[in-house]
Amino acid sequence: MDLKPQSDNSDLENIRTMANDLERIKKSSPQSKVLKDSDNQAEKEVNKHLTNNSVKKGQKEPEDIKGESIIRPIPPRPSSSDYLQDRQKLFNRPSIDSTFRTKNPPSNLPIETSEERKPEKEKNKPLEKTPPSMPKEIEKKSAIKPTFKPSKFREKPLFATYKSKDTKRNWKKIIISFLSLIVIFGVSFYFFWTHFIRIIPAQPPILPQSLVAVEKDFIISLDEQYNEKPDSPALADLLKTSQPSGTFNRVLFQKFYRVGRQEKIDWLSLDETFKKIGINKIPLSSLKDDYSLFIYNQNGGKRLGLVIAVDNLGLAREQLLVWEDEGMISDLNPLIRHLSFGQAATRSFQDNIYRGIKIRYMNFPDPDVSIDYALLPEKNYLLISTSKESMYQLIDRLLSQQNS
Numbered sequence: 295m296d297l298k299p300q301s302d303n304s305d306l307e308n309i310r311t312m313a314n315d316l317e318r319i320k321k322s323s324p325q326s327k328v329l330k331d332s333d334n335q336a337e338k339e340v341n342k343h344l345t346n347n348s349v350k351k352g353q354k355e356p357e358d359i360k361g362e363s364i365i366r367p368i369p370p371r372p373s374s375s376d377y378l379q380d381r382q383k384l385f386n387r388p389s390i391d392s393t394f395r396t397k398n399p400p401s402n403l404p405i406e407t408s409e410e411r412k413p414e415k416e417k418n419k420p421l422e423k424t425p426p427s428m429p430k431e432i433e434k435k436s437a438i439k440p441t442f443k444p445s446k447f448r449e450k451p452l453f454a455t456y457k458s459k460d461t462k463r464n465w466k467k468i469i470i471s472f473l474s475l476i477v478i479f480g481v482s483f484y485f486f487w488t489h490f491i492r493i494i495p496a497q498p499p500i501l502p503q504s505l506v507a508v509e510k511d512f513i514i515s516l517d518e519q520y521n522e523k524p525d526s527p528a529l530a531d532l533l534k535t536s537q538p539s540g541t542f543n544r545v546l547f548q549k550f551y552r553v554g555r556q557e558k559i560d561w562l563s564l565d566e567t568f569k570k571i572g573i574n575k576i577p578l579s580s581l582k583d584d585y586s587l588f589i590y591n592q593n594g595g596k597r598l599g600l601v602i603a604v605d606n607l608g609l610a611r612e613q614l615l616v617w618e619d620e621g622m623i624s625d626l627n628p629l630i631r632h633l634s635f636g637q638a639a640t641r642s643f644q645d646n647i648y649r650g651i652k653i654r655y656m657n658f659p660d661p662d663v664s665i666d667y668a669l670l671p672e673k674n675y676l677l678i679s680t681s682k683e684s685m686y687q688l689i690d691r692l693l694s695q696q697n698s
Contacts, residue, residue, distance in 0.1 A: 499548070580606040585600060
């Protein structure tokens, strides 16, 4: 039986209706597998038919198919036998409605009883996908951790009962700053105090060597005005203290003064010592600033005396003779002020010699209270005493020191 193709317009209309039916069925039931297979097969056949039955070269397709005019190249026309086989497959394909829209179900389906039938509410419920249960350990490991970090600046409660890390850090900063300020203030105060306020104490001076051997040294401390300090023994008190007979004790005057913030301690010079004991002037130019003021104890009481180093013995002898006439007795009166004495036995000084040493003296009126002086050429010393016994003992001690 020979099948002749109908006109091209009728074929296009049939193809259009079939395409519309396929689209409608696809939209109504997209999840059906059977529909997908049939849809794919129909689309293949339609595309094949379109390629076989396309319009002539240069002819436009109707605008209803794609919504716009498209000019396609016309492939070579197949043979009549292939064309007839394709059309027979296309028009003899079972209808889609006959598969999915039949009123009677297939006979081989299982029959469901009323007891096994589920209620309508459960039927209408959407299917819930229940994942397979997993062990707890795997769930903990596979738990997804948040990739974001919580913000540090959280809203704090009105009455916070905890201390956050930020507050602890702030307290640490405050404490460190406070301690730093204390250290800076302490260092600054120490620098200011040591350089501008603190009084630097004086170092004790070295004790000068005595020109005559003595049994004991007494130090009298004086202030800047050469006044004896309350805690220091006075010269008058030393003359009243007990002392073994025939012994020598040396007396030293120590002055305290300050230069700026520096305290200093020095020994009184010879002129300062004369002024301290009341001797206003000594008209001798050859005296050195090396001396010893001593106290000698004898049966008649304590006697004061001096040993002074001299540069030039000849000049010192001449100046001493001049001083005798100009008031040596009155000038040296403070040395015997603490003693009771009468008028001078003679108007001028007398000569005496002891162990080859020439002595000049004046008694008041006994030799227990006198003014004696002598020059010791062996050591270039000027000796001054206030009794005959103290002069003899002084010469003996000095000569014994020289021989030893």
